[in-house]
Amino acid sequence: xxxxxxxxxxxxxxxxxxxxxxxxxxxxxxxxxxxxxxxxxxxxxxxxxxxxxxxxxxxxxxxxxxxxxxxxxxxxxxxxxxxxxxxxxxxxxxxxxxxxxxxxxxxxxxxxxxxxxxxxxxxxxxxxx
Amino acid sequence: xxxxxxxxxxxxxxxxxxxxxxxxxxxxxxxxxxxxxxxxxxxxxxxxxxxxxxxxxxxxxxxxxxxxxxxxxxxxxxxxxxxxxxxxxxxxxxxxxxxxxxxxxxxxxxxxxxxxxxxxxxxxxxxxxxxxxxxxxxxxxxxxxxxxxxxxxxxxxxxxxxxxxxxxxxxxxxxxxxxxxxxxxxxxxxxxxxxxxxxxxxxxxxxxxxxxxxxxxxxxxxxxxxxxxxxxxxxxxxxxxxxxxxxxxxxxxxxxxxxxxxxxxxxxxxxxxxxxxxxxxxxxxxxxxxxxxxxxxxxxxxxxxxxxxxxxxxxxxxxxxxxxxxxxxxxxxxxxxxxxxxxxxxxxxxxxxxxxxxxxxxxxxxxxxxxxxxxxxxxxxxxxxxxxxxxxxxxxxxxxxxxxxxxxxxxxxxxxxxxxxxxxxxxxxxxxxxxxxxxxxxxxxxxxxxxxxxxxxxxxxxxxxxxxxxxxxxxxxxxxxxxxxxxxxxxxxxx
Numbered sequence: 001x002x003x004x005x006x007x008x009x010x011x012x013x014x015x016x017x018x019x020x021x022x023x024x025x026x027x028x029x030x031x032x033x034x035x036x037x038x039x040x041x042x043x044x045x046x047x048x049x050x051x052x053x054x055x056x057x058x059x060x061x062x063x064x065x066x067x068x069x070x071x072x073x074x075x076x077x078x079x080x081x082x083x084x085x086x087x088x089x090x091x092x093x094x095x096x097x098x099x100x101x102x103x104x105x106x107x108x109x110x111x112x113x114x115x116x117x118x119x120x121x122x123x124x125x126x127x128x129x
Numbered sequence: 130x131x132x133x134x135x136x137x138x139x140x141x142x143x144x145x146x147x148x149x150x151x152x153x154x155x156x157x158x159x160x161x162x163x164x165x166x167x168x169x170x171x172x173x174x175x176x177x178x179x180x181x182x183x184x185x186x187x188x189x190x191x192x193x194x195x196x197x198x199x200x201x202x203x204x205x206x207x208x209x210x211x212x213x214x215x216x217x218x219x220x221x222x223x224x225x226x227x228x229x230x231x232x233x234x235x236x237x238x239x240x241x242x243x244x245x246x247x248x249x250x251x252x253x254x255x256x257x258x259x260x261x262x263x264x265x266x267x268x269x270x271x272x273x274x275x276x277x278x279x280x281x282x283x284x285x286x287x288x289x290x291x292x293x294x295x296x297x298x299x300x301x302x303x304x305x306x307x308x309x310x311x312x313x314x315x316x317x318x319x320x321x322x323x324x325x326x327x328x329x330x331x332x333x334x335x336x337x338x339x340x341x342x343x344x345x346x347x348x349x350x351x352x353x354x355x356x357x358x359x360x361x362x363x364x365x366x367x368x369x370x371x372x373x374x375x376x377x378x379x380x381x382x383x384x385x386x387x388x389x390x391x392x393x394x395x396x397x398x399x400x401x402x403x404x405x406x407x408x409x410x411x412x413x414x415x416x417x418x419x420x421x422x423x424x425x426x427x428x429x430x431x432x433x434x435x436x437x438x439x440x441x442x443x444x445x446x447x448x449x450x451x452x453x454x455x456x457x458x459x460x461x462x463x464x465x466x467x468x469x470x471x472x473x474x475x476x477x478x479x480x481x482x483x484x485x486x487x488x489x490x491x492x493x494x495x496x497x498x499x500x501x502x503x504x505x506x507x508x509x510x511x512x513x514x515x516x517x518x519x520x521x522x523x524x525x526x527x528x529x530x531x532x533x534x535x536x537x538x539x540x541x542x543x544x545x546x547x548x549x550x551x552x553x554x555x556x557x558x559x560x561x562x563x564x565x566x567x568x569x570x571x572x573x574x575x576x577x578x579x580x581x582x583x584x585x586x587x588x589x590x591x592x593x594x595x596x597x598x599x600x601x602x603x604x605x606x607x608x609x610x611x612x613x614x615x616x617x618x619x620x621x622x623x624x
Contacts, residue, residue, distance in 0.1 A: 034559070039614035062610045063553045065311070087615065 002120075003028065004095055008071065008110055009119035015095065016071040018110065024098045025071060027059065030123045032094040035061035038087045043079040043099055050074050050102060052109050057099065059090070072109040074102035134584070136211070136577050137546030139602065145200040147621060148187045158191035185623050204604060206548050207417075212574050214501075216520045216551035216563025217310070217358060219388045219410035220417070226481055227413060227474035236473055241465040245450045252449035255441050255466065258476040259425075262406060265479075265487070266384075267397025268427035272437045274467040278385060281405030281424025282316035282352075284437060287459040288403060288428060289350045289379050290320055291435040295457065296377075300349035303381075306335050308359055308555045310383055313352045322349060329557055333359040333513040335369055344376050350403075354383040355396070358555035358563070359513050360498060360520040362389070370400025379403060387411040388567065389495055389519035392488030396427075403428045412475035423471035437462045493568035494519045497575060501564055504579035508586045512558050520565035524558050528586065531593045535560045538585055540607055541599035545581035 003009065007017035013031035017024045032038060040060040050056045050070035057068040078101040083089060089097045104110075114122060172179050189197070207213070213220035231237065239251050259271045275281040286303070293299045303317035306327045314324040325343060330336040335353065351373055356362045363369065370380050382396050382404035388411045390396070396404050408423035409416040416422070428436070438458040439451035451466075482490060495518050502511070502521040509523035525535040539549035539562075551563035566575055588596050600607065 037611035037614075039611060060614075062614055064556060088611075 003116040005116045008113035008115065009122075010069060010071045010113055011122060012067075012069040013123075014069060014071050016110065016113065017098075018104065018107070021104055021107070022077070023072060023074060023102055023104050025100045025102070026098045027068070027090065027094055028119070028123075029094040031059075031066075032091050035059060035066060036063045037061055038090045041083040041087050041090065041099060043083070044076050046076050046079060048076045050076065050100070052106075068099070071113055072107075073105040075105070076100055076102045134545045134577070134581055136581070137544070137602070142203045142604075143200045145197060148189060148194070148197050149185060149621065149623070151189050151193055151197065152185075152187040154188060156188045156190055158189065158194055208569070211546055211548070212566065212570050212578055213548040214550045214564045214566050214578065215548060216360075216522070216565040217385060217554065218416065218551070219385075219407070219519075219565060219567055220548075221388070221410075221413055221567040222569040223413055223415050223474075224478060224481065227477045230477040231470055231473045239469075241469075246448065249449055251469065252441055252451075254472055254476055255469075256443075256449060258472050258479070259441070261476065261479045262425055262427060265391055265395070266387075266401075266404060266406070266427045267395025268401070268404065269397070269430040270433045270436060271425055271427040272440070272462075272467075273423065273425045273472055274437045274461070274463040275405065275424040275426060276463055276468055277409070277420070277422030278383075278405060278407045278424045279312040279316060280462065281407075281426045282312055282381075282383065283319055284424075284459070284462050285381055285403045285405055285426045285428075286316055286320040286322070286350070286352075287462075288426070288432050288435040289381065290322075291457065291459050292379065292432050293349050295434075298346075300378075301347045302349065304340070304343060304348055304351040306353060306357065307557050308333065308357045309352060309354060310358065310385060311554075313354075313383060317352065327351070329357075332364075332515045333357065333361045333557075334363050334365065334515070337365055337368060337372075340369060340372055344372050344378065346376055348373075348376065348378045350379040350381045352381045352383060354386055356386045356389045356518040358386075359515070359522050359558070360386075360389075360518045360565075361513060361515045362518055366399045374400070385410060386519060389491060391491045392484060393491050397429065401429075403432055408471050408475040413478040414471040414474040421468045421471065423468045423475070425467075435459050439466075490568045491519075494566075497566040497568060497570055498564070500572070500575055501566055501579060504575070505582055508583050509562060519567075520563060522555065522558055523562040523564070525560035525562065528589045529560060531589050533589045533593050533596050535562050537596050537599065538562065538582075538589075541585045541588070541596045542581060543600040544602045545584070547578060547581060 007015045009015050009028060013028045015026050015028055038059055038061045042058045044056050050073055052070055052073045054070055055067040056070045059066050059068060080098050208220055208222055235250060255273060259273060263271055275284045290299050301323055302325050303322040304325050304327050305313050306329060308329050317324045327343060328336045328339050355366060373380050379402040380400055382401040384404045384406040387406055391411060405424050405426045408414045409420050414423060434457035436458060438455040438461060439453045441449055442452040444450045498517050498519050498521050502517050505523060510526035512524045528538060535552045539552045542549050553561055554563055555561060585596060
């Protein structure tokens with residue numbers, strides 16, 4: 001699965017796409033694949049504050065509950081309410097199913113994140129193939 | 130289809146509907162004698178709270194009730210039918226002598242509202258069990274109140290919090306290794322602490338350098354399971370305790386895996402400050418089917434003022450009683466004194482075994498896990514080669530190449546007459562198969578299990594679809610767990 005080059009990635013398997021001062025966040029295809037069938041996505045409230053590296057929600061699959069880690073700090077402006085009733089969309093199209101939109105507090109934080117190529121390499125190592 | 134093993138075969142058992150569906154109006158399993166006391170006017174007594182519509186209660190005869198539940202019970206799998214290798218759960222045999230003792234009239238019919246002076250036997254059971262568990266754990270004091278493991282964790286962390294508060298600062302964080310039980314982070318969050326993850330090293334143990342880097346005066350405690358969920362003993366446990374204590378932190382031990390330590394090593398001797406036990410795991414009280422469980426919390430002296438109240442004490446006249454005057458207590462955590470019936474069973478188990486028997490139990494549990502490890506090594510991938518204690522964790526790495534995952538192998542194991550092992554846990558092993566035989570299993574039963582697991586591995590190579598579609602011999606075929614989670618039907622409604 002090719003990882004879109006229009007965004008950055010975390011080692012915790014989130015992606016973040018920036019447009020101006022607004023960032024859109026979701027989880028990667030590798031994350032959905034590892035989790036298996038997703039049955040519930042818990043997102044923060046609009047107006048909530050995200051801190052880079054800290055949890056901001058959870059994804060629950062038939063196998064496990066996993067924390068979502070914020071790729072960057074900011075204030076939540078919108079959440080994808082669609083996922084509350086259709087969490088399977090993340091399995092079908094992880095890179096198209098965003099979870100949270102937010103206003104970035106410190107765009108400089110993104111410099112520390114992985115490019116698509118680096119993330120692909122990281123995942124290949126983690127998966128051991 | 131042909132059955133794959135001599136252990137299991139087809140057997141007629143009866144279909145059974147819901148008891149509500151058997152109902153016909155007017156049928157009853159009882160007949161009350163005529164009323165010989167003044168009738169109470171319930172409407173007057175209860176006012177608006179009186180409920181006139183009692184909903185749909187099943188109306189059935191006694192034999193229908195008996196057959197209903199007996200038929201359902203024949204669909205079940207239990208430790209009394211065969212090996213139950215559900216890793217991390219210690220599904221050991223529940224000795225019948227425990228049940229005999231729990232049914233002794235004075236014990237079974239005791240009531241928590243009985244005055245202390247006619248409850249001396251029950252109090253003596255609480256006190257003796259407490260003393261046994263303190264000796265086994267090497268701790269200083271204990272509460273038997275918590276109803277199960279996670280409840281014990283919460284009680285333990287409430288005491289940790291009270292301890293730090295008494296020193297003027299409750300602190301902010303709990304450190305939890307990535308191999309921990311899922312209940313640990315949930316407990317820390319419930320008690321108001323932030324959770325910080327601690328990485329494991331290549332041996333599957335706490336990474337000492339990470340611990341050193343992450344430990345500071347914001348950390349209230351480390352929650353550690355030892356042996357951890359890989360079945361690996363934390364060899365640096367003394368160092369871990371020292372690093373925590375140097376910064377004023379406490380070491381919490383999740384006692385879920387105590388079946389690997391009893392009679393051999395005492396957590397109190399390796400620096401643990403607070404820990405819970407699971408009587409329904411280590412001490413052979415019934416597990417599953419609602420138990421109920423029991424999760425005593427043992428502590429070091431410094432935490433004693435914070436114990437839940439009441440505590441059992443010896444009074445000046447030599448009799449036993451409850452002490453309620455505990456100003457620093459975290460309070461009562463359970464109605465009455467905890468799940469007393471489980472105290473009786475656990476004490477029966479401890480006293481029937483004695484110190485040497487308990488030690489032997491631990492040795493057998495570790496021996497059995499290593500026997501299975503040896504039997505299946507080479508057939509299934511072993512991600513951590515560190516010596517195994519009471520349970521062994523394999524991965525589905527080899528079988529995954531054929532598209533067969535741990536859950537598929539577990540489902541196929543049902544066809545072979547075994548309860549599945551624990552799947553996909555611990556999380557640090559992708560595709561984990563977590564197997565805990567306990568000391569209860571004979572070599573013969575374990576050989577059947579090893580044969581079954583090897584046979585499944587062979588099926589994966591030759592005919593993976595059989596494994597992917599399993600189970601084949603059960604009443605219902607594989608359930609759609611995703612649909613059940615996404616669109617659950619939570620109650621039955623009258624048509």
